[in-house]
Amino acid sequence: MILDVAGLSFRYNGRSVLEDVEFRVNRHEILAILGPNGVGKTTLLRCINTLVRPHSGTILLDDRDLLAMRRDEVARLLAYVPQRSETGPITAFDAILLGRRPHIGWDIRREDILKVHAIIEKLHLGDLALRPINSMSGGELQKVLIARALVQEPGLLLLDEPTSSLDLKNQVDILAFLRMIVKGHSLTAILTMHDINQAIRFADRFLFLKDMRVFAAGTREIITPELIGEVYGLPVTVVKVNGMPYVIPGSD
């Protein structure tokens, strides 16, 4: 799906958080939203997900206006993986089954259960299926939450800091896993990230926010010491490792 955001502004308690944000994500692309803390990365995701209403601007998904749609219609088009989710004594299978909520009427059908089963098999979560999610590690839970979002059968996947609570191995695992899914299922994905080097290796395009606005957007080529220095207010050096830019704090 193609996402087109134009002129998006959001205020919170009279204070401007986002101003005139404009960008586009093409089909099957992964976009990473980057920028310093408090710049409005999560707010931007929440606007796209219609969790909060922007004060002006348009959000078009394949030329359909997301802001004019009903909540359940939006839920059938895009899925959101929040940074944190409440956990309780329910099994991973039931937690993933919840992702079918936008598609069910009075009750789940056999097809819904089979779809959950299919995604569990595909993601090799079989061992977790009947375990309660409140006894899982951060990495396991994150996979379950991603599986829930996928079983929603969205065209656009939004993830808020999907790796923030994970150790190094789990970070690499989850990102590889996400990339495989996005590329293998004709999805489009947008995520916020803190670790710029991880983002460079994972995403196709990058959106840098600064002072409530889009500071720069583009592919890996735009990542220069000048840009990173401007956005984060910190002198950096960019070196090439295996042909990929690698950002190191410090000016030499």
Place this chain on the structure above:
Amino acid sequence: MHLEVNTSPEPDGYLHYIRQKGLFIAAAGLCLILLVLVAIAVGSSFIPIPEIAAVFLSPSGGGVSNIVMNVRLPRVLSAVIAGAGLAAAGVVMQSVLRNPLSSPYTLGVSHAAAFGAAFAITVLGAGSLSHLISDSVVVRNPYIVTICAFAGAMCATTALLVVAKYRSSQPEVMILVGVALAALFTAGTTFLQYFSSADQIAAIVFWTFGDVGRATWSDLILIIAIVLPSLGYFLFRRWDYNAIDAGDETAHSLGVNVERIRSFAMLLSSLITAVVVSFLGIIGFIGLVSPHMMRRVIGSDQRYLLPASCIAGAILLLGADMVARLIIAPAVLPVGVLTAFLGAPLFIYLLIGRNVP
């Protein structure tokens, strides 16, 4: 994206797992039916179950028929409906407020409803008070009493919803607000008592002890008319409560209108509490205990937790009432006293060892 399902095998483990939950609920339902029969049979005179069946099949109007139809059955049905209704209100409040200590009683909604009902009876003259222990309050106008009880309950509920909006992450805060509300409305009831005669005071005090034996058939029909549709609505919304259990943001992204579902759930819970309190008095802890017991057994999936909690609430209240009837026979203890004796220690246990999310 679209998921292909044709090639994948059956999820046997999961199907077995949910079949077990279904079986558990069926078994609990069977237990409830048996307990209902036993509860009709035992009492100051024992009625064998075949005779009860005979009364149901062909009501003759004789002595046994009179006891079954006008004394035991209304009492038993009151216990079942009130127990199921309070348990449902408890489980739904625990879900939408995302607070495991919620129930109509622990959050002061019951006390607020009792104040409203007492106000209707003493000030608006919707009922008459007598000093007869067996018949302390006669509700002359059940609609006004219920409406006033509901108004009282909604005052408390509105306060709770405001607190939930701003401080929802702290279960203890909510409980303290509940304590404050309970104290406030108990004080209100005391205020009404202060301007009543000695007989009336005795009657009001006696009335606030929950007792399932005082509902007449017409009371019972009103209770059923409110509780059953509410239970139906709760069940209809079970997936939405599951979604809210996963967090507001997740629920929203799954297409759930969280604010509306939450407000409506609280409104119906207040209504159930109001109608139960109006006719049966304050019955504590059923709404807190039943969901907790069932959550331990079959988990927090509302598809199963809701019906299981309703059945557990009905069994608990009916069982407690049987004990209350038999423990100091021929005198009958108000069941509200017994549920408080059983529920209070469990509430303290939950507060201390809070490990259930």
